[in-house]
Amino acid sequence: MTMVGVSKEKKAQRRRHIAETALRLFAERGFDAVTVNEIAEAAGVAKVTLFNYFPSKEALVLDVVEEDTAAVVAARAPDQTPLAALRAHYLAFSERAAEVDVEQLMVRMRVIGQSPTLLAGVQRLRYGQRAALARALDGRESCPAPDDLTDDLMADLMAAQIIATIQLLQETFFERLAAGMSLREAGERLRPDVERAFDLLERGHGS
Amino acid sequence: MTMVGVSKEKKAQRRRHIAETALRLFAERGFDAVTVNEIAEAAGVAKVTLFNYFPSKEALVLDVVEEDTAAVVAARAPDQTPLAALRAHYLAFSERAAEVDVEQLMVRMRVIGQSPTLLAGVQRLRYGQRAALARALDGRESCPAPDDLTDDLMADLMAAQIIATIQLLQETFFERLAAGMSLREAGERLRPDVERAFDLLERGHGS
DNA sequence: CGATAATGCGAACCGGGTTTACTTCTGAAC
DNA sequence: GTTCAGAAGTAAACCCGGTTCGCATTATCG
Numbered sequence: 132m133t134m135v136g137v138s139k140e141k142k143a144q145r146r147r148h149i150a151e152t153a154l155r156l157f158a159e160r161g162f163d164a165v166t167v168n169e170i171a172e173a174a175g176v177a178k179v180t181l182f183n184y185f186p187s188k189e190a191l192v193l194d195v196v197e198e199d200t201a202a203v204v205a206a207r208a209p210d211q212t213p214l215a216a217l218r219a220h221y222l223a224f225s226e227r228a229a230e231v232d233v234e235q236l237m238v239r240m241r242v243i244g245q246s247p248t249l250l251a252g253v254q255r256l257r258y259g260q261r262a263a264l265a266r267a268l269d270g271r272e273s274c275p276a277p278d279d280l281t282d283d284l285m286a287d288l289m290a291a292q293i294i295a296t297i298q299l300l301q302e303t304f305f306e307r308l309a310a311g312m313s314l315r316e317a318g319e320r321l322r323p324d325v326e327r328a329f330d331l332l333e334r335g336h337g338s
Numbered sequence: 339m340t341m342v343g344v345s346k347e348k349k350a351q352r353r354r355h356i357a358e359t360a361l362r363l364f365a366e367r368g369f370d371a372v373t374v375n376e377i378a379e380a381a382g383v384a385k386v387t388l389f390n391y392f393p394s395k396e397a398l399v400l401d402v403v404e405e406d407t408a409a410v411v412a413a414r415a416p417d418q419t420p421l422a423a424l425r426a427h428y429l430a431f432s433e434r435a436a437e438v439d440v441e442q443l444m445v446r447m448r449v450i451g452q453s454p455t456l457l458a459g460v461q462r463l464r465y466g467q468r469a470a471l472a473r474a475l476d477g478r479e480s481c482p483a484p485d486d487l488t489d490d491l492m493a494d495l496m497a498a499q500i501i502a503t504i505q506l507l508q509e510t511f512f513e514r515l516a517a518g519m520s521l522r523e524a525g526e527r528l529r530p531d532v533e534r535a536f537d538l539l540e541r542g543h544g545s
Numbered sequence: 546c547g548a549t550a551a552t553g554c555g556a557a558c559c560g561g562g563t564t565t566a567c568t569t570c571t572g573a574a575c
Numbered sequence: 576g577t578t579c580a581g582a583a584g585t586a587a588a589c590c591c592g593g594t595t596c597g598c599a600t601t602a603t604c605g
Contacts, residue, residue: 140582166560168513177585179563188561254465255458287506288535289543295502311474328495335542336421336496349552373591384554389593 146184149174153191160240162192162246189252192242197256200297205270213238217293220328221300226327228318236257240305256295265290296328356381360398365445369399369453374522377513379387396459399449405461406542407504408470412477420475428507432532444515451509451516464501472497503535 152174157164165189171178185191198218207216243249269286303324307317359381363372374395378385392398407424413424450456476493510531512523 140549165560168560178561179586180584182562184582212544234419252463254461255454258461259460266523284510284531284534285538287510288503288538291502291506291539292499292543295498296495299498303491304496324491327491331492331495331499331542333542333544335538335540335544336419337540338501374593375591385592386555386594387553390552393593395592 145176147177149181149184153160154239154242157192157242162188162242162249171193180272181336189249192239192249193256195239196243196253198297199263200260200293201267204267213289214293214329214333218325219327221297221329222322225318225321228321229315231314233314237308240308244305244309245296257298257335261287261290261294264294289323296332300328301325345537348424348463352383356383356388356391357402359397361445364399364449369395369449369456379401396456399446399456400463402446404463405448405467405504406470407467407500410472411471420496421500421536421540424504424531428504429529430538431524432528434529436522438521446519447512448516449513464505468494468497468501471501472539503539507531507535510537 149170152163153170156170156173167181168178170191171321173182174181175270175274182234185194203216203220204213207213211219265283265286268289300321304317304321308314340406356377356460360372360377363377363380370516374388375385377398378388382386410423410427414420439506472493473488473498476490506527511524511528516523516525519527
């Protein structure tokens with residue numbers, strides 16, 4: 132063993148360079164109209180090297196997008212329910228929204244939104260997330276419930292509903308950005324949406 | 339070897355023959371381990387012809403599968419909430435489960451359940467369903483709620499949570515079939531799962 | 546009977562992704 | 576400084592899903 136990083140610095144840099152080159156090409160001509168050969172050539176590496184850094188063409192765009200609801204749940208305060216932790220997390224995001232790197236994010240989202248392939252890829256990412264969240268929910272009792280309600284099925288059900296909810300909030304958010312709304316305004320509009328979404332999760336459809 | 343006499347009847351028959359050949363091979367060796375060339379050869383047609391009947395390898399398995407939650411909601415009794423209608427619908431399915439064409443369905447579902455590609459494809463199909471359900475929910479107020487709670491966002495949120503819930507129930511059902519459980523038993527086990535899932539939707543995670 | 550459209554075919558092609566077999570670069574030990 | 580192991584890079588060939596192309600067969604209908 133011992134392999135001492137081959138200047139992990141350079142590696143990360145090269146990886147970033149490849150991803151940025153790819154995103155630029157995708158933004159110019161669309162995801163499907165750019166071949167990986169072109170990306171590799173434009174980035175000055177071999178195709179094999181590209182696939183050494185990224186497992187697939189999709190990953191060139193998507194590997195940054197990952198969100199980690201499971202981590203939010205796992206790291207919550209001991210007296211906080213998972214839903215409360217997630218609500219707080221997304222409320223916090225809605226306030227930070229204006230600070231994000233606008234250009235980079237919007238270009239990426241535009242590229243994703245215009246490619247069915249990438250949209251499907253995003254959906255697939257959420258699949259793994261759901262499993263992770265279910266595990267996190269199952270880790271301890273999720274709330275001071277009357278009894279042991281959180282078995283496997285229950286955790287899976289809750290995770291599925293939570294992920295679906297967050298997915299819809301994100302879609303709404305990005306649709307507003309795509310429609311030309313400013314990041315700040317989209318962030319402000321997101322806040323009440325988050326509140327209502329989590330209210331619905333907590334109190335149910337029976338109102 | 340050219341034998342083709344084709345008049346609508348024969349075409350449907352040929353299509354069925356191709357799909358059945360494909361499903362048999364998939365069941366024997368798994369979706370990813372079978373190439374379309376093999377399928378075409380085993381079915382006695384050219385690869386081009388196969389893709390003339392089916393738009394993709396996935397479609398060989400998936401084009402039979404479809405569900406329509408929106409229709410269930412739209413056709414419910416006037417005094418019934420959407421959730422009640424859906425609950426009743428899936429409870430009814432769990433009782434009918436044993437009557438379905440066992441072999442064909444089980445083979446198909448086992449194949450789907452064992453292939454991430456096909457699972458993703460199923461998930462993609464559900465995307466359009468969510469929009470349809472949201473429209474159906476928005477059609478009238480969903481329940482005798484105190485006030486007008488069902489605007490666009492609310493309908494979208496509810497649809498997303500409902501679809502995610504049903505999806506999970508189906509996955510669980512098919513996983514059990516894939517694990518070798520009989521259709522009858524899987525149907526029986528499905529019933530309490532449906533009850534709990536819709537209880538969760540109605541009453542929320544706050545318990 | 547002959548023309549037209551539909552359908553089928555083999556084969557070549559395309560693009561994403563993998564394998565192979567060979568080089569080069571690095572960094573650490575002598 | 577030289578050497579040596581292995582990490583990382585590369586070109587080229589290959590695999591597979593899917594498409595395109597040019598040609599052959601047939602079905603139908605005037």
